Amino acid sequence: MTTRVPQERSRRRPTRSGVLLSEELIVATALRLIGEHGPEALSVRRLGTALGCDPSALYRYFHGTDDLVLAIADRIIGDAMAGFAPGDDWVAALREMARRVRAGYLAHPRAAAFASYRVTRRQNEIRAVETGIGLLLSAGFGPADATRLYLTFIDTVLSHAAMDAAFQALPRQQRESDHRAWSEVYQGLDPASYPALTSARRELHAMGESSFEEAIDLLLEALRARAPGSRPR
The missing domain is CATH 1.10.10 (Arc Repressor Mutant, subunit A)
Incomplete structure (x- = not known):
């Protein structure tokens, strides 16, 4: 139907x-x-x-409501991708695309929980998939690799975006409590039982921050290294 x-x-x-x-x-x-x-x-x-x-x-x-959910998910994609014009640098374009998607879900954190994993089969999503696969094709990947790698890319982006949005949707008191745990609970652990956490205790405050940017950097570095144009002859 x-x-x-x-x-x-x-x-x-x-x-x-x-x-x-x-x-x-x-x-x-x-x-x-x-x-x-x-x-x-x-x-x-x-x-x-x-x-x-x-x-x-x-x-x-x-x-029905499920049809409306798909329209909501597509609206978020459309708002996020509005005005996006990829340049010649496919890696930079994918990075901007990733940031836009995350920003779109952070703008509607309470909708992200049920919208981020749906296939909308509407125009905004279709244009986004066309753009993403097109960028990987421009990097020299064949159609099969471009499609598979785009799925890996967008699933990573959506997973982080949905997680960050879900955290943002928590009441402020709960968010602050979770942040404090890294500077309170984790600082007082027994060194004999948790030697790794003890050695890194001064750095654990970063655990309360989003890992989105570093995850995207790692993924894009791997994609650049695997791109046919980047391989040694």
Whole structure:
């Protein structure tokens, strides 16, 4: 069954309050509700109330909440990739792409938990995949390697982005408590039982920071080294 609503059913319609209903407005309102109340706020009834329309009107635009989730995920990708124009340096372009994806999920941390691992099969995602595989093809990888390596790249990016977003979505008190653990609990461990942690205790504060940048650097260094143009003749 198709995941897209037929075009003739996606006409803009005003709500009871006079607001012009559209797919874009529904997605934006869903993102706002999730940001304020969490993923559990994503229901047709609550959306209808927030939009001032009968909940059944939403089915003119989406088959159900899962279809809406895919649209939300695609909206996050679209916002993250807006204005992205890869240059001649494919490594620099992939690095910027990675940072944009992470920033997109950090902008909507409470939506990242259920959006980051979905396949949206919509235009923003399709354009992003086209761009990523195209960059690896431009590096000299064949189609099979470019596809497989892009999957490795984007899965790494999305995993870190979702984890960072999930941490950002925690209440401030919990985030601060987790940060303090590295400078409090881990500093008082028994050296005889934990010799490695004792030797690195002064550096453990970095464990409370995101490892995103270093992970992407390591991955891109490996990709550059494996690119056909970088191999010795």
